[in-house]
């Protein structure tokens with residue numbers, strides 16, 4: 001099912017919760033992480049270089065986003081710089097990268113080539129809040145379990161922010177989104 | 193800070209004297225505690241004997257206007273590790289003791305009778321009185337009583353029932369700005385040593401004192417401004433920590449596959465997002481608590497918060513990442529309210545959250561409870577540890593003792609102290625610090641605190657595959673130095689990334705002390721602290737064999753990365769080869 005929600009501007013930030021758990025995003029032709037962020041998600045280059053300091057591909061910290069490639073079923077996670085020694089050593093190209101070398105993403109990982117695929121995209125902390133707008137505008141796939149957790153937590157707080165809901169291009173009653181029987185959905189959120 | 197308060201608890205009538213600094217002139221925080229232990233505590237003494245000493249020392253700049261400088265060091269020979277210990281705490285007491293002029297309070301000897309004392313320190317003098325009505329009070333009730341007796345302009349350093357029962361995981365509580373006993377010198381059983389000295393609480397009243405003046409006013413003022421600005425402009429110290437607290441790490445470490453779940457059996461925990469910093473901040477705000485709060489006046493980072501229960505009533509301060517992990521993912525618990533309750537109970541009983549969570553994790557491994565049993569964990573803490581039942585005393589003596597009693601092999605300790613929230617197989621550089629720190633497994637012992645700017649150990653190539661021993665050494669030296677200043681370790685990212693903020697920090701110290709320290713002097717300070725600590729441990733019987741992780745980390749493969757700990761013993765032995 002495709003659902004398009006139009007919210008108030010501040011309403012979008014509630015959806016950042018979904019990004020912590022992971023959302024499904026389509027990929028084409030095994031893009032590099034850099035290309036995916038820049039061209040597909042349309043994230044500003046400066047933001048990618050400066051704000052996104054910690055990245056994991058299939059749980060492996062990435063130092064070089066030009067040489068890390070996405071394949072169908074991969075999980076990509078993005079975060080700002082994090083505190084403490086752990087934060088320092090997981091940072092891309094950080095001085096302490098050697099301290100986690102055993103799990104670092106290396107360029108020579110073989111990937112399965114696909115024309116089209118789907119990855120799980122996770123965003124944490126500040127990037128989740130700051131990028132929620134552009135990611136939900138693009139549209140993402142939300143699994144049933146994540147959706148029900150979201151609705152349980154945000155049902156009441158988000159309702160006043162929702163202006164309109166469309167399902168498969170038809171305007172619908174707001175309650176359609178809060179239906180507990182919803183399975184996985186393609187969700188698009190914009191604000192007006 | 194020009195004097196030391198020495199309390200001698202020996203005999204029927206404990207007494208005190210005030211001494212000049214003597215050999216300890218110019219020392220603060222960890223440099224002070226470790227120097228006194230090294231010089232005055234017999235290394236082979238029993239930690240709970242009259243020979244051990246408890247040293248409470250404000251950082252060098254505590255009590256001044258220097259931002260974020262109110263950290264307190266508490267040192268002794270540790271009942272948990274048998275080696276030297278420095279446990280560090282936030283809260284108000286460091287500033288207050290420093291303003292009263294005390295560079296250290298040293299408690300020595302042991303009372304003859306089973307009396308419990310309270311110590312009152314103000315500008316008008318010292319009172320040491322027996323007050324057995326305080327026996328077995330939890331920290332929260334105890335502080336309420338102190339407020340009734342002394343008013344609300346005080347600061348307190350206290351122990352709960354765990355300290356009185358001399359449990360090896362007992363902590364020492366320091367009150368925060370709201371006069372709540374929420375900040376703890378947690379690690380190594382320092383609370384048990386305070387308990388063995390028969391002191392329940394130290395009440396500090398600094399009224400009538402003034403802020404400590406810097407030697408060079410202008411230099412200090414300018415540096416303080418630049419330092420504060422540097423902290424505020426950095427995304428970690430100015431934004432991330434304030435918004436989400438240290439628990440912002442839960443999602444990241446979990447994603448990295450380095451989050452020790454179910455007593456270090458897995459590298460990821462399914463319920464991590466439910467207990468993450470993002471979820472916690474959201475919960476706190478929704479319930480009228482605070483997602484951003486300082487643990488003491490003058491903190492500009494404010495990584496703490498206030499956690500309210502479902503009805504909006506205060507439950508505890510914002511639990512830190514280590515606590516959320518220890519009681520959460522480590523025990524398979526994904527319920528934030530249960531974790532907050534466990535944090536509250538730990539603070540009230542006066543027990544280290546990491547050690548307690550690790551001990552419960554080991555007990556779960558032994559089959560005492562099922563992983564994920566939040567009610568069971570609360571019951572263990574409240575009914576067993578809190579009441580001092582035989583089972584409670586086993587748990588309260590930490591993960592190593594619990595493992596021995598229940599015959600568990602997977603016990604995550606080094607030198608008897610439980611590991612914090614980073615699996616050593618996934619982040620092997622941190623594991624080098626766990627293994628070699630004189631403190632036992634400790635994540636703060638090798639903090640990423642600007643060793644690059646100091647140039648400790650020369651220029652190490654960050655992406656060079658070897659060199660984990662070099663990096664760990666650099667970090668341990670830099671941390672030991674910082675722990676002596678009173679500055680909070682969380683300034684690390686700003687001074688790591690911004691040379692101007694690092695320079696402002698050095699200038700701040702110089703302006704305050706009227707000195708011209710260079711980065712080299714700071715390295716030397718860090719080295720001398722570590723040297724004292726290593727030498728003490730050697731004399732206490734520690735050898736390189738103690739600088740090792742438990743064997744199972746070399747044999748058991750950690751999912752999802754399928755890694756084992758691979759740093760060689762030879763490399764570990766290089767850490768202190770400077």
Ligand code: SF4
Nearest residue numbers: 486487491493495680
């Ligand atoms: S950053 Fe956090 S721990 Fe450090 S002084 Fe501030 S509130 Fe306390």
